[in-house]
Amino acid sequence: MTEATGIAGVGIAGGHLIPVVMADLTDHPDIQELLRVHGHVESGDCASSWIVTAGARQVILKLEFIRPVEVAFALAFDMSTSAPIVDSIVNHNALYFVHGLRGDKYLTIDSRDKVLINVPEMGFELYWEGIFLKQAASDIRKRGVSRKQARAMAPEFIEQLRSLVNIQMPPAR
Template sequence: MIGAFRKAMIALNHSHEKLIAPIIADGSLATVGVGDGRMFPLVILDTTERPDIDAAIAAHDHGPPGDVRVQWGRLPHREETVTLILTLLRPVEAVVMVEFDLNKNHGVIVEQILQNRGLYVQPGRPGDRLKDDPQKPKIIVEVADTGFKATWDRLFLAHTALKLRRKGMKRGEAKRAAKEVVDRIRKVASMRPFTA
């Protein structure tokens, strides 16, 4: 199996933390003083069922930078997704699972996260967009290398080739085209609008 993961347990503080707040919108932010001008992806999560995420991000937004532990994984029976598990340690504890659906082109976001080593997470409700309220509380999370990149490279390439095969390409043609598509995505993901 491409991109096999080891089984592991996720330590939750409360039972509601097993609820996934789905991505309802995404974008990118770059600031001269943050991350050497790297373009960080931003995901807006539907926190309707997870008001604890709203509170945790508000606490992080109004205080000193907090600590966040990250781990990539996959949830059972969700073969078309990868999940970034964020464990917010302080000032407020919370576990947030950000699930990226490869069928919804979230692979581009994962690629940006890995290239730029971070992402912004913003709580929201269906219909919210970054442009509508750019000052809404959000946190930036550093995503250090956890050893996931090699697995992701194989998984993303295989998934991209499979999508191209579903559109009618032959196996060899789809493999070559998938490599070109992934290379183009990586080139865009590594762009820096601001340089130090």
């Protein structure tokens, strides 16, 4: 992953802010082709599943596209830096995926070839709450807070974070 941001649009995911995950696909022409072709069709089919590594250091989103292009790949999210992105994907059931090089910003690339990927609920969200709570407590502890205080502060930290990213566009009139 080279960059992550969010965009919201009327009529997409209820107007919620959807994370944009940018990855360098230079060595993956098959995934670039998926983005290019998907830009010319209305919809596609994609199966998804979440995988948690030992110790929950990474959360991986495995994606298997059936159409318009058949391709499978996985997005790995390092929990120490990307937990809020995973949380947004889990809570809004979607992400935008786009090609970009390290140092690129979403606003400076040609984002026409992006794909909106629906990530339906599949039970992971219940498991995710515990992972995110533990990661939030760990992040708080890095600021010199005791383990007990960090555990107590983590739920409020998550609530405040979610209030920042749960921006919603008003419905079209």
